[in-house]
Amino acid sequence: MLLWPVLAAIVFGLIGFGEVLEDALRIARDGVRSHAVSGDIVLVDVDDASLREVGSWPWARSKQAKIVSEIDRLGAKKIVMDILYANPSSPAEDAALARAISRSGKVILAVQNRVGDQGGKQDTGMPLSMFAKHAKLAAISVSYNWQNSAWRVPYAADVGGRALPSLAASAAGVSGPLGSEFLIDYALDPNSVPRISAADLLSGRVERSQIAGKTVMVGTNSTRIGDQYFIPGRGKRGGVFIHLLAAETLKKGASHDLGWVPALLIALGATVVAVRKRRHSVLAVAAGVIFVLPLATESLRIWIDITPALFLVGTVAARLGWMQSRSKGLVNSLTGLPNLAALAADSSGKDLPLVAVRVHNYAEIASTLDAAGERQFIEQIVARLTLGQENRRIYQGDEGIFAWFAPKGTPFASHLDALHALFRSPVRVGGTSIDAVLSFGVELGSSRSPTSRLGSALVAADDADTESLKWKFHDPARLEDVPWRLSLLSQLDKAIENGEVWLAYQPKLDLATRRTIGAEALARWTHPEKGPISPVEFISAAEQHDRIEPLTDFVLDKAVEAAANIGKRGIEFEIAVNLSARMLTDRRLPARVAAVLDKHGLEPGKLTLELTETAAVSGTGYGIELLAGLRELGVKIAIDDYGTGLSTLEYLKKIPASEIKIDQSFVKSMRDNRSDLIMVQSTIALAHSLGRTVVAEGVEDPQSLEQLTMLKCDIAQGFIVGRPMSYEEIVRRLLVERRRTAA
Structure with missing residues (x-):
């Protein structure tokens, strides 16, 4: 009960692991003690x-x-x-x-x-x-x-x-x-x-x-x-x-920095008493004393670090609590995690969103592991689900089910995308690498029982897996919109004819010259009654029901026309169009692309077709031949969302791409996450060694833009460069840049 927490707390103090929290606590105390200079x-x-x-x-x-x-x-x-x-x-x-x-x-x-x-x-x-x-x-x-x-x-x-x-x-x-x-x-x-x-x-x-x-x-x-x-x-x-x-x-006079040992000794004395008497109240009092003590000593210019002591108190309190909950039958017998019975009994989550995770290949994985291996596998799953949220209480069910209550206002889009990204790397059990296939479901909150809410969240997780999504909401209100979703595809066809579907252009910036060299064409649908329709909704529906071809043809025609018209103004401009993986089976695609280019008089080298990494590496041999045919036309091929798939160097060499686009999840977090920075840096080096251009997506702040420039990235795309805009807006931007350059 005490030996390992004490040793861990000592190591905690020796390596300065709690520096971030220590600084935050000291800042808070300084705010309380704030006073004027001499x-x-x-x-x-x-x-x-x-x-x-x-x-x-x-x-x-x-x-x-x-x-x-x-x-x-x-x-x-x-x-x-x-x-x-x-x-x-x-x-x-x-x-x-x-x-x-x-x-x-x-x-x-x-x-x-x-x-x-x-x-x-x-x-x-x-x-x-x-x-x-x-x-x-x-x-x-x-x-x-x-x-x-x-x-x-x-x-x-x-x-x-x-x-x-x-x-x-x-x-x-x-x-x-x-x-x-x-x-x-x-x-x-x-x-x-x-x-x-x-x-x-x-x-x-x-x-x-x-x-x-x-x-x-x-x-x-x-x-x-x-x-x-x-x-x-x-x-x-x-x-x-x-x-x-x-x-x-x-x-003000001499000061004395006593470090972390005095507070740790206080914590050690309190934990010894708490463990012997099995009383949480002793730990609560100790934590309060440790919190308040520096406020008094710092006024006397005596400095004390308290995070190792708090770590010890918190660890022992958690272990005592774990032992107590285990004795009540609310934990999983294999891992010691709270089980679904504990979730059902947890009234604190009544008004909070409930997140459920289903590991879809859990049964297959568990069949290959003994009890120790299964426990190690679950512990690693939980470690990733709680990364950066160590106080998150994870409930474990049978057959690869995990759940937790999330705080209100949680940004689920970014949060669950980030958690899903952690599972791109396989889980290591012993010397074996295991790929965990999972999806998330979210029940936003209702008056139903936790068990019913969990069922709804798991249904949403299953739907997300079926639709090849990372996560999905379970929202009962969406049932009222069933007629709309059933008629979505037929309405999309009419929307294209009626001009409700239009293109937005997101600028691409050359980092060497700081000049806009092109844009990515993005389909947008403004419904006369429902307003803007999410591209994820109508594009996903079109792909799943083999209706992506007419939408792609429409986008390609309008984008090439726009690029040709801009070129006629004497402005060097390239256009990029997303290509669905389903189009890789269409033998007529190169001929159709060539016809559109001829129709509008655009040089093939001014057009880039973007294909997601996952689609690129999972394509058939014929798909690679089709891409090669497009390259023979002079059209450029880009691998989009690079880093989210499982491409190898050998496969990258086979794909006739001239451009690699680093997925925005890595770019957005590279300033705070060293592994993502290494991913961006190594991708740039790899692409350049293969003679390919590198585009960074999701660049949202000047610091990231400058960092990418230092890393020798070629092109940037994101809100700091420019949000998606209309044709008239992109033309005005290009004309302003040309006048500025001429001046």
């Missing part, structure tokens, strides 16, 4: 207002010299420059700054204590000697965590074999041993820091009383300049605030 350190701020009045940064060093001289004239105690002067400008400008530093005698200059090789010469970021000889030097480099924030700052640092105090220590007038660090007290409110705009200082609009006798720190604080870092609990600010708040922390 006011003894004044910030001269190179802010947006200064840039508008004085000009773009960096300013001439004669202007910076004037800042130093003006601060000195107003009677500052120290002048701390959080600006690097490692490189020369013009001799006259450098001489002006050197004179100002020399006259003042109070200046502290920043040294970036990095070591790099610059043409065989070691670079330590040291200021030019003409500045350094008249000033004190201080190190500014600090370590940043996953959030680009700095919690700890050194007292001093080794810079090229020379021990220099940190900028914070110099500003505060405090010394400390080399290699020793202290925690910044982020309960200090950065909004309370006395701030003076550099423009006001240069223009003589600052009173002597604002500066006289105080330490003045000069630094940049504008997003236009950069140097922005996350101040925990306060948002992004200039890096100068890290040094300033660190200096204010030192001015």
